Amino acid sequence: MNHHDYRAILQATSAGSECPFPEAEFQRRHEALVELMRAESLDALLLTDPSDIYYLTGYNTFEVSVHTALIFTPRRLVLQVPSIETGPAVACTHVEEVLGYRWEGVEEVLIPLAEVLAEAGTRIGIDCWHGSLRYGVMTGLTEHLPGYRFIDAGPLLDSVRIVKSxxxxxxxxxxxxxxxxxxxxxxxxxxxxxxxxxxxxxxxxxxxxxxxxxxxxxxxxxxxxxxxxxxxxxxxxxxxxxxxxxxxxxxxxxxxxxxxxxxxxxxxxxxxxxxxxxxxxxxxxxxxxxxxxxxxxxxxxxxxxxxxxxxxxxxxxxxxxxxxxxxxxxxxxxxxxxxxxxxxxxxxxxxxxxxxxxxxxxxxxxxxxxxxxxxxxxxxxxxxxxxxxxxxxx
CATH class of the missing domain: 3.90.230.10 (Creatinase/methionine aminopeptidase superfamily)
Structure with a gap:
């Protein structure tokens, strides 16, 4: 069974079963972030910090050394994970769009990521100072998305997360x-x-x-x-x-x-x-x-x-x-x-x-x-x- 079939079965039986908070809590967080994005004229956020992804989706794993990304827009959530993280991506979240890539196949990351971002718009917020944002990902995206602007938006989500519910x-x-x-x-x-x-x-x-x-x-x-x-x-x-x-x-x-x-x-x-x-x-x-x-x-x-x-x-x-x-x-x-x-x-x-x-x-x-x-x-x-x-x- 490949990771696509694995995800389909889990989606039908275990989707969101280990999500840490009710949907209303995530909705509150999303709405606060969308308001700040609009004020900064941002079309999407590309998030790679495991704690940011958890905060917005509930995605929870002890394997935080691999590339994982969340594309957050006012209308869409897309979670990109390696194949070994298919289980947490389905069971811990209610994200319906999950992009999987082979654990050993990091070359499969860029094109699906670029396609989703291309549809979102040309102003994309990133956290320039977090170590999870890999150099290879950023150089690849700038090559695949000429004319798109990647803007430091690290403080944006910080300002939502800093006050606790x-x-x-x-x-x-x-x-x-x-x-x-x-x-x-x-x-x-x-x-x-x-x-x-x-x-x-x-x-x-x-x-x-x-x-x-x-x-x-x-x-x-x-x-x-x-x-x-x-x-x-x-x-x-x-x-x-x-x-x-x-x-x-x-x-x-x-x-x-x-x-x-x-x-x-x-x-x-x-x-x-x-x-x-x-x-x-x-x-x-x-x-x-x-x-x-x-x-x-x-x-x-x-x-x-x-x-x-x-x-x-x-x-x-x-x-x-x-x-x-x-x-x-x-x-x-x-x-x-x-x-x-x-x-x-x-x-x-x-x-x-x-x-x-x-x-x-x-x-x-x-x-x-x-x-x-x-x-x-x-x-x-x-x-x-x-x-x-x-x-x-x-």
Missing amino acids: DAELGCLAESARITGLGIEAAVQAVRPGITDSEIAATGAQAMLEAGSEFMSMQPIVTVGRRSSIIHTNHQRHPVAEGDPVFLEFGSAWKRYTAPMMRTVVAGRPTAKMEAMFDVCQRLYTTLLQAMRPGQRFDDAACAGEQVLVPMASEVFFSGVFGYTVGAQFPPSWVEGTGFIARGQMRRFEVGMVFHLPLCLRLPSQWGIGCSDTVRVTEHGGEPITANPWVLSSS
Whole structure:
């Protein structure tokens, strides 16, 4: 049986059976995007980011390394997938037009894609800065569609995705619950002699048993000196007496992730560790107050920088006080539609959701981090995750 016959059978028996949201939720998203497209005089969008495709169709797969595309117009949705992704394309979506190509036959991608775009119109929006938009696809399309304009429209869908609906907030709340179970299980496992990998395994097991799907990032666990090196992860290193153990987890519920950080010390925290944790806590309180509708992301970052002043020359901080989260796929749970950082002039709106990754690192010594995922309300930031905000000791 080839993939065309496979799709026909699934279409008759399983179409939309694993779609994550009711049709009304997708219709709301589509209408908001169409309105923005009309304002920019765009005839179609060519989307290749797996999370964008999921947001607009429900298409869900762990295989995100292959070329997949969605052509979105005010009147038409066309999903292009390799043959191995026929099942998810049918079962997870209500898209009726699915263009399949042989997994090994990437040369089959261009002509069907160009034909659909040619019918849509000459002004086509793309996301120029996303890594899923392959160079070969773009050069091929420009050759097949002379006179067509490909316009950077990445911010267009970002502006729709950044404000979460009630359905999305419900998914984030479930993720937050499961993330908390994983973090707590990991905290309880910390003791001298256990390895960072064993702690990560304990947390991952708790999240998977509680219902997490495959996660956009694996649990992050670093101990002692390695906790001072940003974006390292567990690597079979044992915990020594007095080591801080940095934890950052994020479960997935319908692909939505609400991450959280905690630090637990295998023994008694030093005075320096307590002082750095206090700065993290003051940063968090300051940001919650600054995340009010109408305030700029830059304003909140400036307020955070003032809290950091006494330690600014001593510790490393990434410069990003928060980033948006929502529905994502590996390799990251960062949605990327907004960042609380200097120079970011977008304003907070009710329904935006940010992870506040507040981690301070003393180079070559250790790091202390704590965080919550927070939604914007009329009165400021309100946590979705339930971090106890204590520097735990084991």
